[in-house]
Amino acid sequence: MIDEREIPVTGRAAVPALPAPRGVLSQAVVQTLRSTPPPTGRPLPGDRDITAADPAGDDLQLALHTCQELHYRGYRDVHPDWEWDPALHRLRHAMEDAYLAHLRDSVPGGDDVTTTLDDLLTEHPGTRGPTHHLRDHGHLWQLREYAAHRSVYHLKEADPHAFLLPRLHGRAKTALAAVENDEYGAGRPERLHSALYADLLDDLGLDTRYGAYVDAAPAPTLATVTMMTLFGIRRTLRGAMAGHFAAAEITTAPAARRMAAALHRLGAGPRARLFYTEHIEADAVHEQVLRHDVIGALRTDEPHLDADIVFGVQATTLLEDRLAAHLLDHWDTGRTSLRRPLHHPTDPPPEPAHEPVSDHEPVRLSPQAGR
Secondary structure, eight states: OOOGGGSOSSSTTOOOOOOOOOSHHHHHHHHHHTSOSSOOOOOOOOHHHHHHSOTTSHHHHHHHHHHHHTTTTOOTTSOGGGGGOHHHHHHHHHHHHHHHHHHHHHSOOOOOHHHHHHHTTOOOTTOOOHHHHHHHTOOHHHHHHHHHHHHHHHTTTTHHHHTTGGGOOHHHHHHHHHHHHHHTTTTOGGGOHHHHHHHHHHHTTOOOSTTTTTTTOOHHHHHHHHHHHHHHHOGGGHHHHHHHHHHHHHHHHHHHHHHHHHHHHTTOOHHHHHHHHHHHHHHHHHHHIIIIIIIHHHHHHOGGGHHHHHHHHHHHHHHHHHHHHHHHHHHTTTBOSSSSOOOOTTSOOOBOOOSSOOOOOOOOOOTTTTO
16 A cells, blocks of 8 residues: 655645644644544544534635545645544534535525526626736736635646546436546646646746645635535535536636636746636537536436536535635735735735635625636
8 A cells, every 4th residue: 555655745746745724623633634543542523613613714624625635635644544534534524514504505596407507608797807807907926826726626627526427327427527538638648637737837936736825725715626525525416516517617718718818918928828728628618518418418317406406506606706705805905815925026925914814705796707
């Protein structure tokens, strides 16, 4: 068995270190993972601790993200057997339940899949989201911050959605596999979308290592990623995962055009722009495949999942709107949107963030504003 503690810590294949805790829950998780199982005798937080935590806040989101990451690359200096530790699983499940209840309470619900997806195609006049801001008048330091935020997901792009494959069958499975094949470079490692994003980070002078910016990422960023994993690893949420993936692909192509323009305007090189120009074409196709072949087949086979599909779309919009509000609130006042500012020799640094970074109530900007 390979022990993650023996894997090199440099390069793009590096295993990340544990993040710095942000509260009672994340402190307990991080301290537990630093010990060697089984067993440790260390008590983990109980239901009262989870109930007292903000499900969208820094502490629970980081604790949940840390537990979920054991199912991806794991952590440096963390024993691999922790991935299937029963006590840690109970804690993760309880945190996921609290987060899931929060998401369901925060969206309107419904079961009209067609209208819900159609609404994502409409961008209202005057829409202002982070990618609009960056395209029109954003600064280089804001572009670099945006790249750091998105790296938490994009350096493992398509991995959360791969959990959905064994939950599907027939036409839905083959269609999703085709989309995932594109995301994974169609057999060319250098064309992996995660590798293209690492090239973008490198071009912008940012850290390309997996998980490098988790410590800097505030709760609204982590929440977009923990939702994906939650939807992916629970078979009961397969409809929500399909809805999320469709929503992401439908809104990505227009946002990618704006980001490609922003990168060009701010002088980024072709390696940085390639990630987004690749998505302009690819996601326009993926949108149709997901909507008609994945969701279409899923609805035919399991029509009772319509409400879950709608929930997945709405939860995605909710979290993207929250992240958009967080970014613009900070950028509009010249403050860093990260928990700690990035440094770049050619750009004046923003004002430091006030710790802890506050969570935002959902702000409805538009179906595509969060992108």
